[in-house]
Structures are given as C-alpha cells and as structure tokens.
Amino acid sequence: MSDTRTNAGIDNISSYRKMHVLADGPDRLIMCLSAGNLSMTQHVLGQLAEGLEPKAAGDHRRMIADQPSMFRAVQLVGEAVTHADAEIGAGLRAAEINGGVSLLVGGRIGGGPIRLFLVYDAGNFIECLPESPFLQIGERKYGKPILDRTMNYDTELEEAVKVGLLSFDSTIRSNLSVGLPIDIVVIPANASRPVIRRRIEADDPYFQNLSVRWSMMLNEARATIPDPPFMRMG
Amino acid sequence: MSDTRTNAGIDNISSYRKMHVLADGPDRLIMCLSAGNLSMTQHVLGQLAEGLEPKAAGDHRRMIADQPSMFRAVQLVGEAVTHADAEIGAGLRAAEINGGVSLLVGGRIGGGPIRLFLVYDAGNFIECLPESPFLQIGERKYGKPILDRTMNYDTELEEAVKVGLLSFDSTIRSNLSVGLPIDIVVIPANASRPVIRRRIEADDPYFQNLSVRWSMMLNEARATIPDPPFMRMG
Structure with missing residues (x-):
C-alpha cells in the first residue's frame, strides 16, 4: 500500500506513483514501493528495467525477470541502489540534497513463498518475518x-x-x-x-x-x- | 507533560527528569521541558541557574527570576541555548554526535497570561497560539x-x-x-x-x-x- 504524494519543498507538491511493477509474468509477480528521493528512485527503476551490466563479457544484462528466487531479485535491487548512489549520490550530497531512498520489494517467483524485503539506501536489506509481520518506509x-x-x-x-x-x-x-x-x-x-x-x-x-x-x-x-x-x- | 527515558544508544537506557522548574516564586512559575542531547540540556539549565553574563560590567547576572515578561524569559533561554552550542556544539559535531536540543518553556509572570514557547536549537523560538493549541518536542x-x-x-x-x-x-x-x-x-x-x-x-x-x-x-x-x-x- 502506498500513497502518491511527492514534494520538493512545501511549494512544490505533486503526485507520483510510488508502487511499481518490477516483474509480472506467468511465473512471477514482483512489486516495489519507494520512499525518499524521487530521482534516485527513478534511477534505480530505470536501471532495473534496462537490466544491470552482465558479470562476464558476452553474458546477458541481468534482469529481475531472469532471477531464480526472490532473494536474488532483491539482491539485484540492492545492487541497483548501490549503483544509483555511485552515479548520482555524490552530486546530491554536494548540493546538500538528501538522496536517501528506501524500497519495499515483495512478491513471488514460481511456486516459492511470498517474500517481502526492505531495501535500505546502502543496498542492504532485511526480510519481513512472522515476529514483525509488517514493514513500513517513508x-x-x-x-x-x-x-x-x-x-x-x-x-x-x-x-x-x-x-x-x-x-x-x-x-x-x-x-x-x-x-x-x-x-x-x-x-x-x-x-x-x-x-x-x-x-x-x-x-x-x-x-x-x-x-x-x-x-x-x-x-x-x-x-x-x-x-x-x-x-x-x- | 514529559516522559523520563533517556538513551545513549539502545544498550544504555536510563531515567532522567525532562521537566524542569526555571522559576517558582510568588510572582512567577516557569517550567521547561527538554528533548534532545542530555549534556546540551544540562548545560543550558546549569547556565540559567547560575545566570547569564551581565550585558554591562557591574550589572547583576541575568536570571530567569528577574525577567519582567515570559517573552524576555524565553529570550534568555534561547540565549543560553546559543551559548551552550558555542561552548560544546563544535566538540559534539566533531564526534559526530547530534547535539540538537529543543525546549518547551511555559508559564506565567505576575498577572500576565500563560504563555508557552518552543525553543529550537538555534536559540530561536515560536509561541503556541490558539490555531495550533499544542506543542510537541522529541x-x-x-x-x-x-x-x-x-x-x-x-x-x-x-x-x-x-x-x-x-x-x-x-x-x-x-x-x-x-x-x-x-x-x-x-x-x-x-x-x-x-x-x-x-x-x-x-x-x-x-x-x-x-x-x-x-x-x-x-x-x-x-x-x-x-x-x-x-x-x-x-
């Protein structure tokens, strides 16, 4: 569940979807909810849509759609967050803009269980488990x-x-x-x-x-x- | 109304009164509630108890008990916050410790109205007014x-x-x-x-x-x- 309000200062409020489909196919549905810096979020999503650089020359770009498990899918999201920070984080910090972003990534791959993760702005993440059965961001x-x-x-x-x-x-x-x-x-x-x-x-x-x-x-x-x-x- | 829990990290929780009497006499009752860095708060309170430096040589130290109005009393509190920051703020920042403090100062002097103020860590302050009839800190x-x-x-x-x-x-x-x-x-x-x-x-x-x-x-x-x-x- 996510609201849609984004602001760049109190005099600049607009409406942006914060709920995104990372993968929707016969074998998987993976959603992502975002909070924090909008440009950082869009950078992460753009990168995931194009796929991350292959690990070895000649390999395919790494896509959420190809990940074999939710854990691997979330790892890819975390990597995209780290890359986004490497590319635009320094510029934001120099301008004293908070570039922090946090993401909820949840869904299912194949017959696996539904899993929900919270990805922090260092690219690390935690999973939602029965003892604390909800996660919030923003x-x-x-x-x-x-x-x-x-x-x-x-x-x-x-x-x-x-x-x-x-x-x-x-x-x-x-x-x-x-x-x-x-x-x-x-x-x-x-x-x-x-x-x-x-x-x-x-x-x-x-x-x-x-x-x-x-x-x-x-x-x-x-x-x-x-x-x-x-x-x-x- | 204030709670009493203070922590210096999750493994170092203790109980400290956050409600303080700044003046209690026949003509005045002025209370102060504090949130934020405990050493900064105690520095501010200690300074107010001793009185601030006189403005001119030979004058008395400036005490809350001597202020003619709530506005002047709160100004003195703001000044004490500024002084505390000048004395220990740089050290805290160097140690990457959040030295921020915010204070609620409320009460009455003489037959004047009850007034309630929120003092920020730059020493500036706002007053509680009818449109937003409560203030919170912490x-x-x-x-x-x-x-x-x-x-x-x-x-x-x-x-x-x-x-x-x-x-x-x-x-x-x-x-x-x-x-x-x-x-x-x-x-x-x-x-x-x-x-x-x-x-x-x-x-x-x-x-x-x-x-x-x-x-x-x-x-x-x-x-x-x-x-x-x-x-x-x-």
Missing part, C-alpha cells in the same frame, strides 16, 4: 501505533488491508506530505486466490466512510474514558 | 494523530490532560525510547485554580486503566468497520 511514525496494536502474523488479509488504510488515514491527517490516492496490491499466499490491484481515489466512498467512522469512534472512545482523578480541582 | 510523530484529532483551543484542561496521556500511551507502545514515569504540570489560566504537579508511575492505576480501555475500544471500533469491498475474493 513517513511511517504517525501510522505505526495502529499497526503495532493490531497486526500480527495471523491477521486476515481483509483485516490487514483495512488496518493499513486506517494507518494511512492517521498519517494523512497529521502530515501534509502524505496524500491520496493510495495504491494497493494484495498478493494472497494461496496462489489460487486472485491478485488484487486497486487505487483508492480521494472520492472513494469506502475510504471516506472508514475515515469518518474511525474519527467518530475514536471520539466516542475517548469520551468514555474518565478524566484523570488528580485533575479534580476544587 | 519523539512526537507517533502521538500526534490523537492530538490532531481532538485538541482545540476550547478543549477543557481535564480532557487535554487525558488526551495527552493517550498520546504518550501510543508513543510508548511504538517506541522504546519513550517510557514511564510521565511528569505532568498543569497551570490553569484561572489563577485561582491550583497548579497541579503529578508523576505517573508505571503502576499508576488510572494510566493502566486508560491504556487497557483505549486499546480495547480501538479494537472494538476497528472490528465494526466493514472490510474493504474490493477484498471480497471469490
């Missing part, structure tokens, strides 16, 4: 409490998507740099269930309803908690 | 959504303290660097109401109850929101 703190409270490895997909939207709703309210539309891709572990792709626009009735109801119920919940006893002032 | 993002949703200029003090505790509860759940006890000072605008000072310890029954109830009600609220319609998979 403006993540506002929306983290609701995820911490509710997400666990056994959370149903439907519930997880709903909670993800609640998390975005909180973030959107508190931070101008995050905004609708929200892109969603759901890849069920059960390969016989269809992949779901959805864009939630600003006028989406489900999201509007979710946002209003959540706000109302938070207010009701808050009202039922008694005032602090030490505040009973004479 | 690890502020996790707890901001609940404040954004509920706090306005007309919020009753009792309610504001309750919501402040809910904000800390969310932050404590999501971030190890924030923890109980929580210190609270409430200065009512109506000077005939008493000032309230309270420390919420880890075993405080009101806070425990608030935390459990809030968690339970959030779960109930979440459960009543329908699943996303696009998630109805065949």
Whole structure:
C-alpha cells in the first residue's frame, strides 16, 4: 500500500506513483514501493528495467525477470541502489540534497513463498518475518501505533488491508506530505486466490466512510474514558 | 507533560527528569521541558541557574527570576541555548554526535497570561497560539494523530490532560525510547485554580486503566468497520 504524494519543498507538491511493477509474468509477480528521493528512485527503476551490466563479457544484462528466487531479485535491487548512489549520490550530497531512498520489494517467483524485503539506501536489506509481520518506509511514525496494536502474523488479509488504510488515514491527517490516492496490491499466499490491484481515489466512498467512522469512534472512545482523578480541582 | 527515558544508544537506557522548574516564586512559575542531547540540556539549565553574563560590567547576572515578561524569559533561554552550542556544539559535531536540543518553556509572570514557547536549537523560538493549541518536542510523530484529532483551543484542561496521556500511551507502545514515569504540570489560566504537579508511575492505576480501555475500544471500533469491498475474493 502506498500513497502518491511527492514534494520538493512545501511549494512544490505533486503526485507520483510510488508502487511499481518490477516483474509480472506467468511465473512471477514482483512489486516495489519507494520512499525518499524521487530521482534516485527513478534511477534505480530505470536501471532495473534496462537490466544491470552482465558479470562476464558476452553474458546477458541481468534482469529481475531472469532471477531464480526472490532473494536474488532483491539482491539485484540492492545492487541497483548501490549503483544509483555511485552515479548520482555524490552530486546530491554536494548540493546538500538528501538522496536517501528506501524500497519495499515483495512478491513471488514460481511456486516459492511470498517474500517481502526492505531495501535500505546502502543496498542492504532485511526480510519481513512472522515476529514483525509488517514493514513500513517513508513517513511511517504517525501510522505505526495502529499497526503495532493490531497486526500480527495471523491477521486476515481483509483485516490487514483495512488496518493499513486506517494507518494511512492517521498519517494523512497529521502530515501534509502524505496524500491520496493510495495504491494497493494484495498478493494472497494461496496462489489460487486472485491478485488484487486497486487505487483508492480521494472520492472513494469506502475510504471516506472508514475515515469518518474511525474519527467518530475514536471520539466516542475517548469520551468514555474518565478524566484523570488528580485533575479534580476544587 | 514529559516522559523520563533517556538513551545513549539502545544498550544504555536510563531515567532522567525532562521537566524542569526555571522559576517558582510568588510572582512567577516557569517550567521547561527538554528533548534532545542530555549534556546540551544540562548545560543550558546549569547556565540559567547560575545566570547569564551581565550585558554591562557591574550589572547583576541575568536570571530567569528577574525577567519582567515570559517573552524576555524565553529570550534568555534561547540565549543560553546559543551559548551552550558555542561552548560544546563544535566538540559534539566533531564526534559526530547530534547535539540538537529543543525546549518547551511555559508559564506565567505576575498577572500576565500563560504563555508557552518552543525553543529550537538555534536559540530561536515560536509561541503556541490558539490555531495550533499544542506543542510537541522529541519523539512526537507517533502521538500526534490523537492530538490532531481532538485538541482545540476550547478543549477543557481535564480532557487535554487525558488526551495527552493517550498520546504518550501510543508513543510508548511504538517506541522504546519513550517510557514511564510521565511528569505532568498543569497551570490553569484561572489563577485561582491550583497548579497541579503529578508523576505517573508505571503502576499508576488510572494510566493502566486508560491504556487497557483505549486499546480495547480501538479494537472494538476497528472490528465494526466493514472490510474493504474490493477484498471480497471469490
């Protein structure tokens, strides 16, 4: 799940898709979500689309579509991040522009398990595992409490998507740099269930309803908690 | 309201009061809350306790207790921050230690209004005004959504303290660097109401109850929101 707001300063806000298809074929679906410097992100994606330099002369360029496992696919993404930094990182640092980028890379190859990774701007990465069954990048703190409270490895997909939207709703309210539309891709572990792709626009009735109801119920919940006893002032 | 957890790395966590009395006399009560580098904070507080250098030879050292207005008191705090940076900032930067500090300074002098300021690490400051009736420093993002949703200029003090505790509860759940006890000072605008000072310890029954109830009600609220319609998979 990703929002679409990009800014180069508060007076330069625009809408960019942050969810990208790295590979979509009969044997694989690999998605990438990006946060951080937009030029760096596009550099990484451009490089992955063209393929990375072959390791030996005469070999094919190295493509995500040819990687035999998710681990190898993510390694290639990490390598593309390292290359992008080598090519444009110094220029950005000289201009005192934050060139940091972080990526979520998730999907499945062949009959393998779905795997989700977070790639850091040094090209290193970690995998999402059952103990901490979600990963966030970008403006993540506002929306983290609701995820911490509710997400666990056994959370149903439907519930997880709903909670993800609640998390975005909180973030959107508190931070101008995050905004609708929200892109969603759901890849069920059960390969016989269809992949779901959805864009939630600003006028989406489900999201509007979710946002209003959540706000109302938070207010009701808050009202039922008694005032602090030490505040009973004479 | 401030927590008490300080860390110098994840393996070096300790408890320090972050709420400090700058002046407490018949004509004034001025509190200061701190976030950021602890040595910098203590340098600022130490300097304010001793008084800043007089502007002219033979004058008294400049004390918070002698300032005629909150504005002048906060200016003195800002000056102390600038001095602390001049004395130890370069050393911290050379060691690549973040010496940043931010302070909330609030209170009242004489019959003047209560005023609350946020002092940044360059010594500059802004005042809390009715349009945005709260200020946060430190690890502020996790707890901001609940404040954004509920706090306005007309919020009753009792309610504001309750919501402040809910904000800390969310932050404590999501971030190890924030923890109980929580210190609270409430200065009512109506000077005939008493000032309230309270420390919420880890075993405080009101806070425990608030935390459990809030968690339970959030779960109930979440459960009543329908699943996303696009998630109805065949």
